[in-house]
Amino acid sequence: MRISFVILDITRCYGTERTTTLLANKFVEQGHEVSILSVFKEKDKPGFSLNDKVMVDYLIQEPYTHKKSVLFIGKQYIKAIIALRKHYQHNPQDVIIGQAFLVCFFLWISGYARQAFACEHYKYGLYNRSIRTFRNWMYRHFKKVITLTDCYAKEYEYHGVKTKVIPNMLPFSIVDNIHTNNTKKIISAGRLQPEKGYDLLLQALKPVFTQYPDWSIDIYGEGNDRAMLEKLRDDLGLLPNVRFLGFSSNIHKAYLEASFYVMSSRHEGFPMVLLEAIACGLPVVSYDCPSGPAALLKDEAGLLVEPENIPALSDAIIRMIEHPELREAYAKKGLQVALGYTPDAIYRKWQALFIENK
Structure with a gap:
C-alpha cells in the first residue's frame, strides 16, 4: 500500500x-x-x-x-x-x-x-x-x-x-521491571511555552525545595518562554535545584535516571512524554488538565491534581518525595497501561x- x-x-x-x-x-x-x-x-x-x-x-x-x-x-x-x-x-x-x-x-x-x-x-x-x-x-x-x-x-x-x-x-520498549531510583531527581519535558505551565511548576517547586533542598528537577525542551522561565527560577531562588537542559536526543536515558515525572500543562492533546515516562517505570504527578493525562493515568496509574492549582501540585510532589512505596505502586500500574501503546x-x-x- x-x-x-x-x-x-x-x-x-x-x-x-x-x-x-x-x-x-x-x-x-x-x-x-x-x-x-x-x-x-x-x-x-x-x-x-x-x-x-x-x-x-x-x-x-x-x-x-x-x-x-x-x-x-x-x-x-x-x-x-x-x-x-x-x-x-x-x-x-x-x-x-x-x-x-x-x-x-x-x-x-x-x-x-x-x-x-x-x-x-x-x-x-x-x-x-x-x-x-x-x-x-x-x-x-x-x-x-x-x-x-x-x-x-x-x-x-x-x-x-x-x-x-x-x-x-511508544518510541521505545517498555522496561521489564520498575527501577528503584534514589537519585532525588525529578524530570519534566516539553515546549517552553505557556500551555505547558512551567511558570506554574516553578511556583509549585518553591516550597518543595525549601523543604527538600537535596532534591532537584531537570526540565528538557526549548521554546519562546525559556528566558522568562529562567528569570522566574532565579527570582524564586531555585537556581541550585532547577536546570533547563534544552532539547535532548536521548530523553530515554534521562527518564531512567530520574525518580519521578511531573507534568504541569494547562492543556494537552495526547502527552507523549507522559506515556514515555510510565513506559520507563516512572511514577507521575500531573495536573488533571484537558484531556490527555487522565486518559493515561486513570485507575491509579498516577497522581492527578486539580488543574492550575499551585499549592495542590506542591503537596502532590512532596507526597511523592516522602513516600517511595507510593512511587513504586504508581510505577507498576503505569507499566500495565503502557502495554496498550x-x-x-x-x-x-x-x-x-x-x-x-x-
Missing part, C-alpha cells in the same frame, strides 16, 4: 514530527511504500531519525511563519496548495494522512480530502468558535478524523464528523482503519 503523510515541516523537533516519524518507520517495517510530504522546510534534514526507505519531499524550500503580513502568509498558502496539488497528480497514493488542521486545509482546498484521513494532535477547543465551525464542516469531507482520545472524538462526532481513536505509539498494538489499529475504509 502507498501511504503518504503530509506535515507542515518534518524538520522541526516537536510532538507531531516525532509521531509522524514513528508511524512512517513502522509502516515501512510492515512492507508499505511510505513517503512524507513536508510543506515547508526550516532545517536541512528531518528532526527525528527516519528509516532509509521512507521518501521525503519538500513543497516549499523555506520555513513556515505566521508572524509576517497577511499578504505574505496568503502567498505562502497559495504556493503550498498549488505545489501539493501538482505533487499528488504526479504521485498518486492509496492513503493520504494529513497531520493537523492547517495541512488538512491544504488537502481539502486541493481536492484530496475524500481520499485522506485527518489527524488531530491538539485539544478540540484550540481555536475560536468560528474557526472550529469551519474546521468541523471541512472535516466532514475527509474519510475520518483520527483523534488521540475518546473525549475529543465525542466532540467531533457531536458535530457530524466521523472519527476513529488511535493514540500515539506499543508499536504493534497501535499499528493494528491503523491496519483495521485501512481495511474498514477501502
Whole structure:
C-alpha cells in the first residue's frame, strides 16, 4: 500500500514530527511504500531519525511563519496548495494522512480530502468558535478524523464528523521491571511555552525545595518562554535545584535516571512524554488538565491534581518525595497501561482503519 503523510515541516523537533516519524518507520517495517510530504522546510534534514526507505519531499524550500503580513502568509498558502496539488497528480497514493488542521486545509482546498484521513494532535477547543465551525464542516469531507482520545472524538462526532481513536505509539520498549531510583531527581519535558505551565511548576517547586533542598528537577525542551522561565527560577531562588537542559536526543536515558515525572500543562492533546515516562517505570504527578493525562493515568496509574492549582501540585510532589512505596505502586500500574501503546498494538489499529475504509 502507498501511504503518504503530509506535515507542515518534518524538520522541526516537536510532538507531531516525532509521531509522524514513528508511524512512517513502522509502516515501512510492515512492507508499505511510505513517503512524507513536508510543506515547508526550516532545517536541512528531518528532526527525528527516519528509516532509509521512507521518501521525503519538500513543497516549499523555506520555513513556515505566521508572524509576517497577511499578504505574505496568503502567498505562502497559495504556493503550498498549488505545489501539493501538482505533487499528488504526479504521485498518486492509496492513503493520504494529513497531520493537523492547517495541512488538512491544504488537502481539502486541493481536492484530496475524500481520499485522506485527518489527524488531530491538539485539544478540540484550540481555536475560536468560528474557526472550529469551519474546521468541523471541512472535516466532514475527509474519510475520518483520527483523534488521540475518546473525549475529543465525542466532540467531533457531536458535530457530524466521523472519527476513529488511535493514540500515539511508544518510541521505545517498555522496561521489564520498575527501577528503584534514589537519585532525588525529578524530570519534566516539553515546549517552553505557556500551555505547558512551567511558570506554574516553578511556583509549585518553591516550597518543595525549601523543604527538600537535596532534591532537584531537570526540565528538557526549548521554546519562546525559556528566558522568562529562567528569570522566574532565579527570582524564586531555585537556581541550585532547577536546570533547563534544552532539547535532548536521548530523553530515554534521562527518564531512567530520574525518580519521578511531573507534568504541569494547562492543556494537552495526547502527552507523549507522559506515556514515555510510565513506559520507563516512572511514577507521575500531573495536573488533571484537558484531556490527555487522565486518559493515561486513570485507575491509579498516577497522581492527578486539580488543574492550575499551585499549592495542590506542591503537596502532590512532596507526597511523592516522602513516600517511595507510593512511587513504586504508581510505577507498576503505569507499566500495565503502557502495554496498550506499543508499536504493534497501535499499528493494528491503523491496519483495521485501512481495511474498514477501502
